[in-house]
Amino acid sequence: MASLLATAVLVPSASGAAMASKSPAAVIAPVSVLSKSPASVGLTIASKGGTKKSGNKSKKSSKTPRQVKFTASGTVTAVDAAAGTVTVQVKGGTKDVRRTAVTIAVPPAARIVVNGAGKALADVAVGYSITVTGTNSGGALTAARIEARGKKPAAKPAPAPTTKPSPGVAPSPAPSDDPTPEPADTPAPSATS
Secondary structure (H helix, E strand, C coil), rough: CCHHHHHHHHHHHHHHHHHHCCCCEEEEEEECCCCCCHHCCCCCEEECCCCECCCCCCCCCCCCEEEEEEEEEEEEEEECCCEEEEEEEEEEECCCCCCEEEEEEECHHHHHHCCCEEHHHHHHHCCCCEEEEEEEEEEEEEEEEEEEEECCCCCCCCCCCCCCCCCCCCCCCCCCCCCCCCCCCCCCCCCCC
């Protein structure tokens, strides 16, 4: 009997553990009390739903990656309207994308605002300042809203054709509109002695 009492002292009280849990039907019992390794000691929780073992082992989940919201602000470096992507050199935003270059998928349902007006992804140009909000699902960034600001670079006008004088012919001076005084043929005053 004394050995049973000594063993009972080493075992935590099941009624005290059951009170600590929120489920009145839960019972906690030791899995291994006599083991000398502290890492092998775990608890088995018995409840109406079955038995669960808690311990240091992590479960590998077969769930889809969790979607986390992100924000990225920076400069547009590439736009592919056909593929529905925009590449941004991020200067600020959430820490998972900050100070990196990221390619963001832009679904057709994404709200795109360019210079204050609703536009399409094709209206966003390289060099625009951009702020993108959306979801990060396991490293795949998907935009929900895009705000871009900037001016599309104007097409450079074609240079005007230049005319070169033909060789061997000296260009004649063009008449000017500036009136320049002509030297007069007046006799110079003579000096009399």
